Amino acid sequence: SSSSSSSSSWDQDGQKIDSCVVKLATSDDALAIDSNQTFRLTVSSDPYPNCLVEADNMYGAYYGLVTLSQLCDTSNTTAPSILEARIRDEPRFAFRGFLLDTARHFLPVSYIKRVLDVLALHRYNVLHWHVVDSESFPLQSQAFPDLAEKGAFSPDAVYKTEDLVDVVQYASRRGITVMPEFDVPGHGSWGKGYPSLMGCKDVLDPTNPEVYTFLLTFLKEMLEIFPSEYIFLGGDEVDTSCWLKNPEIAEWLQQHDMTDAELFDYFWQNVTSEVIPGLEGRKVGVWQSNKLDIKPTLLPEGSFGNVWQDPKMMGPVIDGGMPVVLSGTYYLDQDNSATAAGPCKAYAWQQTWKCMYQEEPFDQLTQEQWSSLIGLETTMWGEGVNRFDFEARVWAKAAAVAERMWSNQNVNDVAEAQVRLDRHICRLNLMGVHAGPIIPGFCSSDVDGEAW
Amino acid sequence: SSSSSSSSSWDQDGQKIDSCVVKLATSDDALAIDSNQTFRLTVSSDPYPNCLVEADNMYGAYYGLVTLSQLCDTSNTTAPSILEARIRDEPRFAFRGFLLDTARHFLPVSYIKRVLDVLALHRYNVLHWHVVDSESFPLQSQAFPDLAEKGAFSPDAVYKTEDLVDVVQYASRRGITVMPEFDVPGHGSWGKGYPSLMGCKDVLDPTNPEVYTFLLTFLKEMLEIFPSEYIFLGGDEVDTSCWLKNPEIAEWLQQHDMTDAELFDYFWQNVTSEVIPGLEGRKVGVWQSNKLDIKPTLLPEGSFGNVWQDPKMMGPVIDGGMPVVLSGTYYLDQDNSATAAGPCKAYAWQQTWKCMYQEEPFDQLTQEQWSSLIGLETTMWGEGVNRFDFEARVWAKAAAVAERMWSNQNVNDVAEAQVRLDRHICRLNLMGVHAGPIIPGFCSSDVDGEAW
Structure with missing residues (x-):
């Protein structure tokens, strides 16, 4: 604004x-x-x-x-x-997030700093660090060393405690809060180091009290490293039927007259009663899909939901009692299929920024709900991204969305934005950022003597 | 094979x-x-x-x-x-092409050499150099200096004669023929330097005899530089109704009792009778869209058609008397919407290589037509590509298609190819090529000390 x-x-x-x-x-x-x-x-x-x-x-x-x-x-x-x-x-949205995924492909600390430099130029202020996932656990814990020792792709592909502190400080000096994500009960590769915590493949065992003491100890260690007011706990894409295949859990459910879906609720009730109170006032964020996986009432007030599929789900999550961040429209690895209008109708990849830019998130909300949309987030999911194609995937799209995050709601004209964005790409190229152009044209970086 | x-x-x-x-x-x-x-x-x-x-x-x-x-x-x-x-x-297809577009964004010679190095590793043997287009004319002609002087984006963004010779020689040493494209009668920016040749916006005037002497002189100069057996003359996307807006052409058509569509045929008849006989035995290639724009019978025997939209058009072009190269399936700047099965059904961009890989071009042909498919071509149209995002756009997709160009028809299993391609991407990354990964995993280049 x-x-x-x-x-x-x-x-x-x-x-x-x-x-x-x-x-x-x-x-x-x-x-x-x-x-x-x-x-x-x-x-x-x-x-x-x-x-x-x-x-x-x-x-x-x-x-x-x-x-x-x-x-x-x-x-x-x-x-x-x-x-x-x-x-x-001043910014339109307080929360201007970018998701960095280091679980599908490891990114060196030097590269993450590079990413932070460029994000800061675009006024992003939250690095949602999807640091671990099912594929790898590249983060050192002093309390639980086997997480990385057995969970990382390689001993060289681990963020040591001092690396984490370094990244947080580097980001902070650029106005960027590093919000770490530790996805529970699934999507986390906790079991590579600590198999006794697992209920079934890749999913923690909610019936095991040690899971909650483990989480509290682990997260308290992380609090010392990450001063972010939010810790992101995921909760994403849990196949609860997986628990039924574990005979001990199946028996426990029978004893407690509980279904697997209820066990998922039970997990979050316990996180809220046993873990979050020990987190020194930090608030939590979770994913919310089209199924409204996590009942907002199960989490403490002040928790937020990241709506990662249809933007139309923002309303139900807010009405459930949870403010939201919208990421579903801003998947940098896709033809952003989650706009309210459906898949992006673009002739070619360099035009897909327009679909993201045109999306007005308030259109999916009543005016009363507007203040519960605390921000937007572009997501660079890493299945197809390492440091070699990272910038080409991210920019120009994340720059286009950055403008919608910061500027007034009425700054939304695609034709005018294209002129600014075209010039901005040239500016990035002259800085050596591997951003792809959005239209034909010339930038003096095109005739630079260095080849690549 | x-x-x-x-x-x-x-x-x-x-x-x-x-x-x-x-x-x-x-x-x-x-x-x-x-x-x-x-x-x-x-x-x-x-x-x-x-x-x-x-x-x-x-x-x-x-x-x-x-x-x-x-x-x-x-x-x-x-x-x-x-x-x-x-x-x-030995290769399945003799013609294994890659289209390089330097008209929408200029690429330095040093970068083109880099491209050739990587193409050669993938056994590509034709660089289809889409050197000029409506947006710019970055190629020096000694006979017609105003083409580049008035048509290039910048005086620094011009391939001088010695640059062209250099590129041709560099490619040749890697087994790559440089087939230059000079699109006529449209898509060429001939008019920036020589407006008297134009019939209307961006389209040459077929009624002007000087057009054919100009083309012959220009192409003869290019023959000295490019030893390729094929010269690509385009013929693409001409809005023939544009000619009707020129009163002199409209009058000429009336005098000759000809329609604008017939004027397009007249142009190619004249190219065949006035220009091609002077080209020292070189053969020509043209684009063929879903409309079969250029009647194959209008061109000399041995000319070929590049099918750039629906692969189902290969049959009609072959039956019209012209062998074909298929590029429509292999647009590197799109979700390859031109497969026989329609748009690629991929969750995310890193998976789009699979749609290209799975396409079997012979499935669109009768067995009698097979020998008339002389090759395949991946096309890196440059509207959204400069040297900063080039490699991330091209690889891994162009590597996947390269295997289908070279290997036996029955080497087509996506799951097996994924294992090879994943490892190959790592090999490219270790060479410093900015190829993006196709699946989660680890490559020792991920922990390389250099950041980018």
């Missing part, structure tokens, strides 16, 4: 903005997803340049400086592109 | 193949698309290693050495993977 006035005229005297005063109302450097992210940016021309960024805190000021850098972009001109600017800006 | 026997046992003595004898039946180094590409590769173990590649000519021998290098691949093991091999191999 912005109210701005700027001038692109220029007096050709060759003057440049080589400094900008930053004024902060507070020196508080605690990062939170709902921090005040408002800034004012003023560039006045008499005398030129007189540059000022004002914000409540350093994170708001950061967005002011990102905006300044984009206004000063000279990729297609030799003259500065602003002479005067008076901008007040 | 291959008949082979090999053994993967290994005596652990640490012996390596450090040389291989190559025997050629002829020292002829003339490259042709239908060259004899057969080779025999023998590795015997007593004494080990005794390595021999036999072929008719250097290009066949090259494929033997590529095969040897892949058999020796040690990316996932420290031991050589072959002890003995007796292989006789």
Whole structure:
């Protein structure tokens, strides 16, 4: 959201903005997803340049400086592109998330930092780190070393405790909260290191009290590393019938007169009563599919649901008592089949950003529900992504969605966005980011002497 | 096609193949698309290693050495993977094409060489260079300098004559024929430099005799640079009604009692009578859409049609008298919507290779027509591709199709191919090629110290 006035005229005297005063109302450097992210940016021309960024805190000021850098972009001109600017800006959504999947393919810490650099330029403020999944457990736990020792693809493909701290700090300096995901009771490869926790293939055993003490101990270790106000607990895609194939669980269910579906509820009741109270006030997030898997009432107030399939499911989840983040429309590995209008009708891949950009999430909600949509999230699921194709898959699409995350609801014209995005891709290419173009044209990076 | 026997046992003595004898039946180094590409590769173990590649000519021998290098691949093991091999191999299709589009985005010569290196590893033997199109004319002509001077995106974005010669020679040394495309009468940006040739927006004027002398002069210059037996003349997507908006052409049509559709035929009749006879025996290729745009009988015998939409159109084009190359199934910038079964049913982008791989082009033909399918072509249309996302778009899909181009018709099992392709992607990644993975897993390149 912005109210701005700027001038692109220029007096050709060759003057440049080589400094900008930053004024902060507070020196508080605690990062939170709902921090005040408002800034004012003023560039006045008499005398030129007189540059000022004002914000409540350093994170708001950061967005002011990102905006300044984009206004000063000279990729297609030799003259500065602003002479005067008076901008007040703040994000539409507090939660602007990007999902990074390091379970399907390992990404080195140096590469994750690269990802964070580029995300920050796009004003993303949440890295939803899908760090582990059924395929691998590349995260070191001091309390449970066998998780990584037996669960990682390779001893070299493990994020050690100091790596995790390093990533969190690097992200924080760019205004990005790292929200880790530890999916339970399925999708987690907990059993590679600790098979006694498992009820059946890839799913924890809710009838085993040790599961909850294990989770509490593990998560308390993670809290020390990840200061995020949210810990993401997944709950995704559990085949509850799998439990019935375990004779001990089947007997337990009979004794307790419970179905496998009820056992899933029982698991979350226990997480809420036995685990979450020990998490020092942290809140949790879970996935919500088209089936509304996890009853919102089973989780503590303040938990949120990430709607990863049809955006029409946002309403039922909110009505169930849970604010939502929408990711289903923003799958970067697909032709975003989860828009309200159905599959993307694009001739070719480079046009699929338009379908994501055009989607207005409020259209799926009543006005009363709007404030319960806390944000959007682009998801780079990693089945087909390693560091070699990562950027080509992510950009330009994640840049297009980033604009819808930040800008006013009425900034939604595809034709106008295409002009901005085309120029932005060139800017990314000149920085060496492997973003693919969206339309034919020329960028000076195309004739760069370096081949790739 | 291959008949082979090999053994993967290994005596652990640490012996390596450090040389291989190559025997050629002829020292002829003339490259042709239908060259004899057969080779025999023998590795015997007593004494080990005794390595021999036999072929008719250097290009066949090259494929033997590529095969040897892949058999020796040690990316996932420290031991050589072959002890003995007796292989006789030859391609299923003589024409194994890859379309490179440098009109929508310019690609530096150094990058094109990189592309050729990787194509050669996959046994591609035709670079269909879609060098110019409506968007830009990045090719220098000595006879018509204004084509590039007024048609290129930038003075730096021009392939000079020596660049073209360089690319042709570089490709030739890798067994790749560079078949240039100069699309007429539309899709060519001829008018940026020479507006008097144009009949209407982006389409040449068939009623202007100078058009044919221009084409002959231009193409004769190109023949000196490109030794390819085929010159591709396009003929694609001409809106013939555009001519009617030109009063002079409209009057000419009235005088000659001709429709705009007949003017399109007239153009090709003149190309056949006025231009092609001057091309020193070169043959031509043209696009064929679902409408059978260019009547095969209008072109000289030996011309071929590239079927770029529904593969079911191969039959009608062949029956019309023209052999075909199929590209419609192999659009690398799309969810390959042109398979016989319709759009690809894949959950995510990394799986779209399967649809291309499964397509059996002979299924669309009668057995009598089989020999008229001279090859397949993957097409990297460049609207959404520059050097930053090129490899991520191309591989793994172009590798999957390459196997169908080379191997026997019955080598078509997707599950088996997935195992090979997964390992191959790792091999490409270890070489630094930006190929995306197709399934979750680990490759030692994932923990490489270099970030990107």
